[in-house]
Amino acid sequence: MLSKETLTKLFPDWEDGLYDAILNEAELKEAKAGTTLLKMGQNIKSAMLVVEGTIKLYQEDETGGEYFMYHLNPGEACAVTLVCNYHHEQSQVLAKAVTDIQYLSIPIAFMEKWLNEFKSWHYFVIKTYRSRYEELLKTIHEIAFKNMDERLEFYILKYVKQFGSIVNLTHQDIANDLNTSREVISRLLKKMEHNGWIVMNRNSFDWIKK
Amino acid sequence: MLSKETLTKLFPDWEDGLYDAILNEAELKEAKAGTTLLKMGQNIKSAMLVVEGTIKLYQEDETGGEYFMYHLNPGEACAVTLVCNYHHEQSQVLAKAVTDIQYLSIPIAFMEKWLNEFKSWHYFVIKTYRSRYEELLKTIHEIAFKNMDERLEFYILKYVKQFGSIVNLTHQDIANDLNTSREVISRLLKKMEHNGWIVMNRNSFDWIKK
DNA sequence: ATTTTAGTGTGATAAATATCACCCAATATA
DNA sequence: TATATTGGGTGATATTTATCACACTAAAAT
Incomplete structure (x- = not known):
């Protein structure tokens, strides 16, 4: 008790x-x-x-x-x-x-x-x-006011603030939370990877921006 | 006082x-x-x-x-x-x-x-x-969850509930309130007119759905 | 009465997002 | 070890919305 x-x-x-x-x-x-x-x-x-x-x-x-x-x-x-x-x-x-x-x-x-x-x-x-x-x-x-790429960043930042910079979510998880499709999230995350904002793994990625 | x-x-x-x-x-x-x-x-x-x-x-x-x-x-x-x-x-x-x-x-x-x-x-x-x-x-x-056509209807219904079925707003007014452009609203209103939901005038329209 | 302005109509095009199809790779399971 | 399942990559295409360009007209202003 x-x-x-x-x-x-x-x-x-x-x-x-x-x-x-x-x-x-x-x-x-x-x-x-x-x-x-x-x-x-x-x-x-x-x-x-x-x-x-x-x-x-x-x-x-x-x-x-x-x-x-x-x-x-x-x-x-x-x-x-x-x-x-x-x-x-x-x-x-x-x-x-x-x-x-x-x-x-x-x-x-x-x-x-x-x-x-x-x-x-x-x-x-x-x-x-x-x-x-x-x-x-x-x-x-x-x-x-924001497009999906900015909303995704905002979403990830909320996660990181809560649980730390290793984001243990699948693309599908994120897509569900943002009411969009897995493909959209996959493509946007790929862009973030190219920009050097994240390091991607299966089932997770690491937020390293700045 | x-x-x-x-x-x-x-x-x-x-x-x-x-x-x-x-x-x-x-x-x-x-x-x-x-x-x-x-x-x-x-x-x-x-x-x-x-x-x-x-x-x-x-x-x-x-x-x-x-x-x-x-x-x-x-x-x-x-x-x-x-x-x-x-x-x-x-x-x-x-x-x-x-x-x-x-x-x-x-x-x-x-x-x-x-x-x-x-x-x-x-x-x-x-x-x-x-x-x-x-x-x-x-x-x-x-x-x-909704597309602009449904959001527009929701918006108009809020107006009608407040001020009655004659909607004294320009397309631009509505576009501003819904953070979209005038053309989008004009086209959607035209559709509503075709569907018999509204009667359009300059500077206003009349909500007659149902 | 003429000019200006605001409100609207509409085509063409671009950008953002959704949807479909299918592939491959990693992991879990038999 | 073989197989099934899940996570992810990616092209093609459709849909929705945004943007640009310009025409037309009613109302307002001169």
Whole structure:
């Protein structure tokens, strides 16, 4: 089980009572890398706070397409699950574990209660929304104004920032995340290789630009 | 000046003290249709609550491109200006008045204060962020998965919902909002005309689909 | 009434991306 | 070791969107 100490490190801005509330009411869950944690259209029954590992958030198309938006890391929460009313809100996003993860699952019944009881929870919710709103703005900026080569670079840089400069993704993985085809990614990566930005291997490549 | 009664109608969920605080601290401002209210990169000095008229929110490119995201209507607030810290936050969006507008301008010094004092303000901020987050998701969905013809239809439908079925926009206006060129819009509108979805006039067209 | 300007129509062409077809090589599996 | 599977390379072609060029017309300005 989770210690108050760990919680304090993950969520340093909370007040004391909130840690206790979490320890009492939240369930610590685990999921293997690759698990889908939230599908589009799915009813939201609990909030999700990341304790360990990384989650990727996607916009999902009816026809199966996906577009990667941002990472969720330990100490962060999935904004869409922080609902403040019971009225069966449906998820607008797709969430996948990219590593093995641990997360706190909090029944949405507590959302409103805690908003009333804990100022620091209130701030946490606002902070979460604000930062995710900003991530979405960045995403829109990329798709609306940039060509695929620049979007690919932006995508790789996000990966590198998260996991380091050895990118363990297949071309197909990347194509899925950017809602394009494998051939397009292969050709663009080949260009990056020619430019000396990456060193390519099977199943991975190394980002060496600058 | 603004009456408490008007405020109550615009913001029905607030508590009594908050109306007074607004009446004391907020400044009622006006702007003509077409005014730019917030530029990208601009320092945020005050929050903006719409009292009268409609504001359009854009993502802005360094090179002058724009992409329309959503409308702000009376009773709604600009999420990006609802900052909860003083540290010279910069606007990530472009906001333009599309009609003559009236809005409340609140120095950001009060943001944090009111978060502590008024629960209803806290809820208002969260509600604002949540609904704008959802608007951004819709925008991403459009750009990431749809071709220009579908995006144009989505765009027109947003307009129609706001202002009625007579669309008083030039092809160039629309092209700017969708970050494309006038020719592209002209051709797509011509197709819609052939399909019997619109009746075209100079400077406007009429949406008659279904 | 004439000129200017803004809004629109449209062909030609270019660029970006998507799709199809098929190949080869590395790795996993039988 | 043989075979199947997965990851990747690449030409050909189609589609979508962008760009250029220019013509036409309604409305506005002179």
